[in-house]
Amino acid sequence: MNTMIQTKNLTKRYKDFIAVDDLSLHVQEGSIYGFLGPNGAGKSTTMKMLLGLTKPSTGSFVINGKMFPEERVAILKEIGSLIEAPAFYGNLTGRENLDIIRHILELPQSAVDEALEIVGLSEFGNRLAKKYSLGMKQRLGLASALIGKPPILILDEPTNGLDPAGMHEMRNLVKSLPQMYNCTVLISSHLLSEIELIADDIGILNHGVMLYEGSLHDLRQTAIQKGYEANNLEDMFLSMIEQDNAARKKRAVI
């Protein structure tokens, strides 16, 4: 299996604050990679770097064999993304918003209807995007990520703003994507309980540092070895974060 996304010692510094510290992550082709961490762990910053929204302080990354920033346009042609709050033109309808993206990606006209259909927005396609509810805006964001069936999807907390039914629907959709479109998904969340239902591999980030990277199966084994219940990884995840925070506090005192 090829590595679709690979970062090498990726670091992002803001003055004296390190948001992402020496991060090396590996996302395998055709897999769903759950990127976990508490709020402010550096998940969004990492994803922003992968999309060229923010410049890495040091380190590098390769996406589908292409180097950034030399092959920025080629990389972005292959990525569908949803980062933080959905981004759209409020003066345009949902359909017109997707049509702009379709035009940029040089996709056929049918791609717009297809994307609206996937996220369940077909009947609201002609409504102005600024009049959408939060959940509908999130769906529009996901539709703009899915349009044209890109081989790589980067989704930053895509269930934000969705009701429980919408969250369930979104999870099922994300889970089916590798089989449906043969795509690779990098998805972030601060809830392991959410990610463990869909991910093949996971990376746990805290204060910009990768605490664990590997398969969900291996994490379960580790959990059992450490005395946690294998069917409740959330406890182990929280304990890992707490231990790391405690170690940091100790280092800071010394």
Next chain:
Amino acid sequence: MKALSIEMKKCKRSGVFPIMFAVGIFGALYVIANFAVRKDTLLALPLAPMDVLLTQLYGVIALISLFGIITATCLMYQIEHSDNAMKRMYMLPIRITDIFSSKLLILVMLLLISFTIQYSALGFVGNLYLPENSFELWTLIRYGLYTFVMSLPVLLFMIFISSRISNIWITLGVGIIGFFSGMATATSDIVVFLINPFTLIMYPAMSNNATVKFSALIIAVVEIVVFLVVGYIFTKKARYE
């Protein structure tokens, strides 16, 4: 061309097109109404008829155009800044500099259309009211092109400010301060004030003859090049943080 057609689509319901057309139509209506009402007073001025036609009406035309430029440039990037639309563009395989240049091209074309409407009205009024054989089409076209070029620095300056500042009220504030600074310095003889693009657009209105002032025109051309280069460099370097 692809970037230009995308930017045209984005302008839908943004208000940019109606504003720039309104600039042309209001300017034209002002010209026609003013000359129809005040033709005797205006033609009694100790000036050549073509100078009366062009210089006595350009002041208000410049004001209307300036308001249109400030508003349209604010709205042009407001659609990108509100709801983080620009963020989406940064994540797509499109050059951000193409967005800047396409928006600029659309605004320049719209300004040209509004000038054409206004100067068509001047041509109509000139043909109708000026004494026989005193209307000169070439003088009208030359003055129109001169004032159009003098208006471009302020358009470039405002689109650059609008592209950099996400808060529309700050951009609008810069435009209003610029407007007052232009009003305050347009009558001055100090050439340095012409560096201010808001003064440049008003400058032709302060003269009583419709000849092209080449020194001011050169300043305008230099400013156009400077704002173009600065805008391009800043857009190229910018990232969505």
